[in-house]
Amino acid sequence: xxEALDHLFVEPLMLIYSFVYHLPERWMQPDAGLQLxxxxxxxxxxxxxxxxxxxxRSAATRAVRQRVASEVARMKRHFRGRERYFYIRAVYRNxxxxxxxELLGSADLLVQILVFxxxxxxxxxxxxxxGQSFGPIPDLSRPDxxxxxxxxxxxxxxxxxxxxxxxxxxxxxxxLQAWALAVLFLLLLYRSPAALVxxxxxxxxxxxxxxLLRRRLGTLSMQSLMPTLARLTAQR
Amino acid sequence: xxxxxxxxxxxxxxxxxxxxxxxxxxxxxGTGSALxxxxxxxxxxxxxxxxxxxxxxxxxxxxxxxxDQRCELAIHCEDPRYEITFLPVLKSxxxxxxxxxxxTMYERDGSFEPLPEKVTHRAIAPGMVGYAYLNHIEADLLVxxxxxxxxxxxRRSARVKHYAILQxxxxxxxxxxxxxxxxxxxxxxxxxILKTNIRRIEAIRGLPxxxxxxxxxxxxxxxxxxxxxxxxxxxxxxxxxxPSWGPFSMFESFGVDxxxxxxxxxxxxxxxxxxxxxSQPELYAKVLATSGVTVDTQRTPxxxxxxxxxxxxxxxxxxxxxxxxxxxxxxxIDQQRISGGLEGDLLGGDSELKELCREFIVPVAPEELPNxxxxxxxxLANHSASRLAEVRSELIYNFGRAGEIAATQLADILAxxxxxxxxx
Numbered sequence: 001x002x003e004a005l006d007h008l009f010v011e012p013l014m015l016i017y018s019f020v021y022h023l024p025e026r027w028m029q030p031d032a033g034l035q036l037x038x039x040x041x042x043x044x045x046x047x048x049x050x051x052x053x054x055x056x057r058s059a060a061t062r063a064v065r066q067r068v069a070s071e072v073a074r075m076k077r078h079f080r081g082r083e084r085y086f087y088i089r090a091v092y093r094n095x096x097x098x099x100x101x102e103l104l105g106s107a108d109l110l111v112q113i114l115v116f117x118x119x120x121x122x123x124x125x126x127x128x129x130x131g132q133s134f135g136p137i138p139d140l141s142r143p144d145x146x147x148x149x150x151x152x153x154x155x156x157x158x159x160x161x162x163x164x165x166x167x168x169x170x171x172x173x174x175x176l177q178a179w180a181l182a183v184l185f186l187l188l189l190y191r192s193p194a195a196l197v198x199x200x201x202x203x204x205x206x207x208x209x210x211x212l213l214r215r216r217l218g219t220l221s222m223q224s225l226m227p228t229l230a231r232l233t234a235q236r
Numbered sequence: 237x238x239x240x241x242x243x244x245x246x247x248x249x250x251x252x253x254x255x256x257x258x259x260x261x262x263x264x265x266g267t268g269s270a271l272x273x274x275x276x277x278x279x280x281x282x283x284x285x286x287x288x289x290x291x292x293x294x295x296x297x298x299x300x301x302x303x304d305q306r307c308e309l310a311i312h313c314e315d316p317r318y319e320i321t322f323l324p325v326l327k328s329x330x331x332x333x334x335x336x337x338x339x340t341m342y343e344r345d346g347s348f349e350p351l352p353e354k355v356t357h358r359a360i361a362p363g364m365v366g367y368a369y370l371n372h373i374e375a376d377l378l379v380x381x382x383x384x385x386x387x388x389x390x391r392r393s394a395r396v397k398h399y400a401i402l403q404x405x406x407x408x409x410x411x412x413x414x415x416x417x418x419x420x421x422x423x424x425x426x427x428x429i430l431k432t433n434i435r436r437i438e439a440i441r442g443l444p445x446x447x448x449x450x451x452x453x454x455x456x457x458x459x460x461x462x463x464x465x466x467x468x469x470x471x472x473x474x475x476x477x478x479p480s481w482g483p484f485s486m487f488e489s490f491g492v493d494x495x496x497x498x499x500x501x502x503x504x505x506x507x508x509x510x511x512x513x514x515s516q517p518e519l520y521a522k523v524l525a526t527s528g529v530t531v532d533t534q535r536t537p538x539x540x541x542x543x544x545x546x547x548x549x550x551x552x553x554x555x556x557x558x559x560x561x562x563x564x565x566x567x568x569i570d571q572q573r574i575s576g577g578l579e580g581d582l583l584g585g586d587s588e589l590k591e592l593c594r595e596f597i598v599p600v601a602p603e604e605l606p607n608x609x610x611x612x613x614x615x616l617a618n619h620s621a622s623r624l625a626e627v628r629s630e631l632i633y634n635f636g637r638a639g640e641i642a643a644t645q646l647a648d649i650l651a652x653x654x655x656x657x658x659x660x
């Protein structure tokens with residue numbers, strides 16, 4: 001069963017990833033670092049229309065969630081026990097909302113998990129980066145250790161995430177939440193191979209650059225301008 | 237990094253994904269945030285499922301086969317005090333050849349007024365068990381005075397085609413609990429304020445417009461009959477002191493000593509709320525022990541009201557009945573009514589009824605209680621029964637004939653339901 005799902009959904013993605021990663025080799029000498037950055041940019045460009053659609057849907061869901069939260073808070077303020085239970089149920093009914101919809105309605109979340117898991121799998125098994133250097137990074141298959149044994153790339157990635165949260169998340173609590181997640185991500189990825197961290201850093205940089213550009217052009221709403229971390233934190 | 241590392245890392249990834257919000261951060265920080273909401277959604281859903289299970293089990297145990305409960309017009313009376321609302325409607329329905337089934341959540345003994353012929357009576361259990369029964373009956377139309385259909389344990393039956401609610405008091409959809417009228421198909425409104433406020437709530441909640449009928453308050457007819465049977469008023473003004481019960485009642489807030497001050501100038505009848513005997517027995521005993529006044533504990537307030545020139549109360553429903561039936565003035569100790577969580581929260585502002593009735597239901601600030609005798613004197617002197625009747629006609633639909641009007645409207649709804657069934 002799992003194997004069938006793997007063949008159906010994952011293997012085609014692996015083929016696409018492989019095609020995108022190796023594409024630059026047609027016109028340049030293999031360079032794992034540059035190819036990873038290229039891979040990140042192309043993947044982001046390919047996913048952009050999909051993410052935009054998902055962001056629009058999220059905005060509508062978010063508005064309903066806020067109204068529900070406000071009504072539920074009002075019921076909790078004034079009622080207890082049985083009454084409170086039934087009134088909250090009535091609030092959910094009124095807004096055609098159910099807590100489980102957080103799961104069922106999170107198609108965007110599932111897409112993102114699928115993309116990140118498969119990219120993770122692809123990059124984790126990428127023999128092409130073993131022993132390959134990129135700039136000052138001696139081996140992309142190992143943590144970078146650029147600052148006298150301290151790994152620079154995870155710190156850079158975290159700094160970009162923190163800056164995104166600072167610029168794009170206005171609500172204080174959500175900004176703190178975004179920062180906390182950035183720190184957590186730093187801890188978990190700190191000892192990861194440089195290739196993986198380089199890919200995610202490039203992802204975040206791409207988003208930041210795109211959003212800065214679009215904000216200047218003023219063509220999109222604030223929400224759709226946000227880079228992944230900041231955007232999702234603000235949405236939720 | 238080699239392929240050998242992959243299964244282990246993937247397993248860690250999956251484990252983290254399944255076990256905690258922080259796990260998601262391993263995949264991506266933004267996704268981690270989203271996962272937090274998914275997980276909290278699951279937890280809340282499970283809580284709701286478990287919590288609701290109890291009510292579902294009770295309903296499943298007590299539900300009976302719907303074929304045993306088939307009727308065309310079901311009338312549901314939750315408490316004996318609402319019979320006065322239904323009796324004029326039942327009589328008018330029977331006159332129109334309709335044979336309703338009257339479901340009461342209490343037994344009707346010999347002390348109750350006999351039901352008109354052709355009305356079938358069925359006593360059902362009170363509370364959740366009774367609702368488990370009602371929730372599965374089969375009828376073309378169900379009429380009740382109980383609000384919050386489909387909100388608490390009173391749920392819609394899939395086999396009842398139309399639900400209508402009838403008013404047992406002059407209300408404005410302000411001091412009622414949440415979703416009071418939202419899931420009825422029709423509301424037989426007492427007056428224009430209720431109608432307007434229901435439409436406002438529909439707009440606020442984005443609900444479809446339900447049918448709102450201009451009906452009135454059927455039990456006023458019964459009260460008018462009592463008034464007709466009453467004797468003439470005495471020459472010396474009589475003050476009826478009849479507050480509500482509970483933490484906001486006048487006796488609870490200000491004690492009973494002010495009654496003695498009134499009794500020095502007026503004849504006083506004190507009528508403690510019947511519920512006070514149960515819920516506030518000490519205070520009830522204190523009221524009964526008040527000297528120099530008549531204490532009225534009759535089953536209905538009709539006798540005391542017919543003797544009184546003026547009523548002093550607080551937030552009790554008796555104020556409207558006294559003013560509109562007897563056309564006499566009322567003073568209410570105007571404590572701020574808190575609409576916390578009630579429908580008035582959504583509507584905002586203050587009571588429209590209070591504003592429109594202030595000429596004859598006169599609000600008196602609590603700090604003015606020491607001067608209450610002077611206020612009573614002024615209110616009696618300034619009272620205009622004709623002005624009261626004028627306002628009444630603006631506020632209440634079909635005063636004095638609402639039972640007949642309600643029966644006509646219900647017959648009309650019933651006929652439409654039948655023809656819809658026939659057409660189907």
